[in-house]
Amino acid sequence: MPVYREQDVIPYRSRVREYAVKIKMGLVSQTKLITAASEIVRNMLKYANGGETIIEIVSRGRDNGIRLTFDDKGPGIADIPKAMKDGFSTGRSLGLGLPGTKRLVSEFDIKSEPGSGTTITIIMWING
Amino acid sequence: MERIPILKLGAFLLVTIQIDLYDRLALHLEEDLVAMVEKKSVKGVLIDISAVGIVDSFMGRILGNIGSMCKLLDAETVVVGMQPAVAITLVELGLPLKGVYTALNVDKGMELLRSKIEIEDTIGDDYDDDTSPN
Amino acid sequence: MAHTLNNKKSEILELWMKNQLADSGLRDDLISNKDLRVQSEELVNALITNLNDNNINNSQSPDFDKVTELLGGISISRARQGFSPRETGNFILTLKEALLEILRQEPSDVNVLFEESLKLSRLLDNFTILTFETFIKGREEVILRQTDEITDISTPVIKVWDGILAMPIIGTLDSARTQVVMENLLQKIVETGSSIAILDISGVPAVDSLVAQHLLKTVSATRLMGADCIISGIRPEIAQTIVHLGIDLSQIITKASLAGALQYAFKSLRLEVKRSALEVNGIANIQ
Known part of the structure; x- marks a missing residue:
């Protein structure tokens, strides 16, 4: 699902919620997941003028979860460990971007190549 | 153009957010609300977010900004009715929501605003025990 | 075969x-x-x-x-x-x-x-x-x-007074448990419209920096909802560990006992508990 305009954010969030409801994810986990997704797409719009997203249902043993992938062709992040530190932000935001988002979800993975783009993958399991 | 309605309720303004705010709508709300506070010279603003399922850092910033701007215009802002799931998420995200008061519901929010305004009014007034609210 | x-x-x-x-x-x-x-x-x-x-x-x-x-x-x-x-x-x-x-x-x-x-x-x-x-x-x-x-049973929320909730926590407080505690408490706050919640930790065996962090989160979430959260039941040895570990709980209202917390809650709701005069009169009448 492409997200290239600010208006795409709300429909994208509704889509994520549909998937979360489908696998009977608890309300708090749903809220955390969607908030995290919202943070990431907003970042993506701001720094990379948008990108592509994938929503998938994944399972691990008897546990189900949702995996969201965000792929952009933006400037990339040069120093990921630094970007993952609390308080770091290059833009005019609150500076809780990535680390705050990471705290919301079960798994968080970021790969970035300066100059060619960033891929972020997050997973939220139903049982932690 | 879609806008969030702002109601005047006695000495206060009441805004009920019923839908997920997209960025432009949120920015318009900020603009309208601040203009209205100045025009009607109200002392308090209630923002009811009980129907809001997601508050991300953008939305949190809008709420904080409204609070700070109203404060400059001598009005207090109370965010009421936050959902438990939203509160838990904001704490985990590390968003403190500075510059605004919070209350459980509109009634409690009004009560809070009245007490805040009263405190300000009584400063300089003669101390009078009978004026304390019931 | x-x-x-x-x-x-x-x-x-x-x-x-x-x-x-x-x-x-x-x-x-x-x-x-x-x-x-x-x-x-x-x-x-x-x-x-x-x-x-x-x-x-x-x-x-x-x-x-x-x-x-x-x-x-x-x-x-x-x-x-x-x-x-x-x-x-x-x-x-x-x-x-x-x-x-x-x-x-x-x-x-x-x-x-x-x-x-x-x-x-x-x-x-x-x-x-x-x-x-x-x-x-x-x-x-x-x-x-x-x-x-067990998690469900061990986190009851009790309405102790109109507008005051209490939640005694028994056992170790880990992240999963904190989630349950927070969710139950916040849900109950909404349901009852209570403006004060008391978290009693007398039954928590030890408080380390992680547990303290969980407590802080719970208090912050309660405040975001528009209610106040008091932590009670801090035993002397727990007070010692908290200070030695350099954990800052100064943003939170803490009380040594549930009674102390209740007293504070009554005060902030402008309620008074008085010994009734009737009984004194009764004794006087017998004489």
């Missing part, structure tokens, strides 16, 4: 039943001999009917779906009924004994017999492993359910 076994189905069953009933670990208190016979017959039928010389080396073959399904069902139900792993394992192991015994009674070459026994043995061993796996899974389910129950 499959053919031989197919012809001797009833003999196998009889021998197996004899083995099972002779076993000292027989749990006729948990399962009646009649039910055991029904279960055994089903399994022998499913196994022997589907067994052929091709699939004997492959326990994963779809031919054995019926067998694995039966075994799975039996071991899960045994796990729930409280059979020991040994008793559950013996069910399938005694079948192996019976099968090998029948095979031995057939006149055949020693080498052939050895080969066939080996094959049969391997197949049954695989089924035994499967039995154990499902047995453990069944037990895990029981444990999981109990864990959920």
